[in-house]
Structures are given as structure tokens and as C-alpha cells.
Amino acid sequence: KNEVEQSPQNLTAQEGEFITINCSYSVGISALHWLQQHPGGGIVSLFMLSSGKKKHGRLIATINIQEKHSSLHITASHPRDSAVYICAVRSVSGGGADGLTFGKGTHLIIQP
Amino acid sequence: GAGVSQTPSNKVTEKGKYVELRCDPISGHTALYWYRQSLGQGPEFLIYFQGTGAADDSGLPNDRFFAVRPEGSVSTLKIQRTERGDSAVYLCASSRPKSGANVLTFGAGSRLTVL
Numbered sequence: 001k002n003e004v005e006q007s008p009q010n011l012t013a014q015e016g017e018f019i020t021i022n023c024s025y026s027v028g029i030s031a032l033h034w035l036q037q038h039p040g041g042g043i044v045s046l047f048m049l050s051s052g053k054k055k056h057g058r059l060i061a062t063i064n065i066q067e068k069h070s071s072l073h074i075t076a077s078h079p080r081d082s083a084v085y086i087c088a089v090r091s092v093s094g095g096g097a098d099g100l101t102f103g104k105g106t107h108l109i110i111q112p
Numbered sequence: 113g114a115g116v117s118q119t120p121s122n123k124v125t126e127k128g129k130y131v132e133l134r135c136d137p138i139s140g141h142t143a144l145y146w147y148r149q150s151l152g153q154g155p156e157f158l159i160y161f162q163g164t165g166a167a168d169d170s171g172l173p174n175d176r177f178f179a180v181r182p183e184g185s186v187s188t189l190k191i192q193r194t195e196r197g198d199s200a201v202y203l204c205a206s207s208r209p210k211s212g213a214n215v216l217t218f219g220a221g222s223r224l225t226v227l
Contacts, residue, residue: 004154033215033216035218042203042218042219042220042221043155043203043205043218043221044218045215045216045217045218048215086154086155088154088155100145100147100155100157100216101157102147102154102155102156102157103154104152104153104154105153105154
């Protein structure tokens with residue numbers, strides 16, 4: 001079973017700061033997802049990565065397959081970015097679960 | 113529909129009762145997933161459907177949990193003899209036909225409270 005670890009668990013920063021959230025996993029994967037969950041809200045998929053880097057607006061996601069590590073970056077952070085950010089991985093198929101394995105999430109608060 | 117719809121959004125029930133949670137995926141999405149999220153935790157995989165069949169039900173915690181998707185669209189998660197530990201948000205997600213990794217679209221979840 002893949003073990004997914006996220007750090008930090010909690011992060012409070014000031015508006016405008018550059019934010020980095022990390023995710024590491026233990027077993028080879030076919031894809032990694034970064035998800036955003038607002039308080040009381042549903043989950044929104046931000047990125048799906050299998051290699052390299054993706055950018056969408058102020059969000060950047062990178063993955064290093066060899067090191068089994070991914071980062072989510074937020075530039076020019078804003079209070080509306082406050083949410084829980086969850087990393088989820090899909091392990092390389094081999095008869096095991098086809099579902100995602102989720103990290104516990106990083107609770108981000110951006111203060112004005 | 114435009115998104116993944118889950119009903120009910122909230123369900124309060126008594127211990128020992130039977131509960132059904134419904135998920136209506138995005139039209140054309142053949143892959144459907146059920147997850148469970150307890151307070152302060154990341155979601156936990158329960159079961160995955162590809163079409164009408166349960167391709168992977170290894171995440172179902174015990175035989176009180178069962179899910180169906182008879183026509184390959186709407187899915188129902190069924191919980192028998194509910195226990196207080198079943199209280200959680202039950203999330204459904206769907207994606208396009210399995211061809212490599214696909215982006216998931218999540219529903220808003222069904223919050224189950226077992227008293």
C-alpha cells in the first residue's frame with residue numbers, strides 16, 4: 001500500500017507570501033493529484049501530474065518521479081487560497097486498489 | 113448533469129439503521145469512485161466502478177457496506193446496521209473512461225451522522 005505524507009500539516013502565512021506544500025509517497029505511481037477542499041465544501045481537482053511541472057494561474061505543481069516527491073506552490077497568496085490542500089496518488093496497477101491513496105491534507109490559512 | 117450530484121447532502125440516523133447514499137456522476141463518465149472522509153483526515157478509498165461492475169471493492173471496511181451501479185450511471189452506497197463509527201462525509205467522484213490517469217470530478221459529499 002502506498003503511504004502518502006504531506007507537509008506541513010498546518011500553515012499560516014501573510015497575504016502575498018510564496019507558499020510551498022510538499023507530498024511524498026512510498027511506492028511507484030501512475031499519477032498524482034493535487035486537490036483543494038474549502039471548509040464545508042466539496043473537493044476540487046487542481047492538477048493531475050505524471051511527470052514534470054504544470055502551471056495554472058498562481059498555482060504551480062511539480063513532481064520528481066525518481067524521488068517520489070511532489071510540491072504545490074502558490075505565488076502571491078491571497079486569503080481566498082485558504083483551504084485544505086490534499087495530495088492523492090494512483091499507484092502503478094498490479095492487482096491492488098485502483099482507487100487513490102490520499103494524504104491527510106495541509107490546512108492553509110492566508111491572513112490579510 | 114454538469115457536475116457530480118450526491119444526495120442526501122446530510123443524513124442523520126440512529127445506530128442500527130439502514131442508509132442509502134446516492135451518486136449521480138457526470139454524463140459519459142464510466143469510472144465512479146466512492147470515498148469516505150472522517151473529520152480531520154484525508155479521504156479514504158472505498159470502491160471503484162468501471163461501468164456497471166465493481167472493479168475494485170478492496171476499500172469497503174466490512175460486509176455492512178455495499179455499493180451498486182446497475183446501469184453504469186447512478187450509484188448507490190448502502191450501509192447496513194449503521195454504527196457511530198460510520199459517521200463521515202461520503203464522497204463520490206467520476207472520471208472519463210479509464211485510459212491512463214484521468215482528472216476526477218468530485219461531488220459535494222453526503223454527510224452521515226450516526227447517533
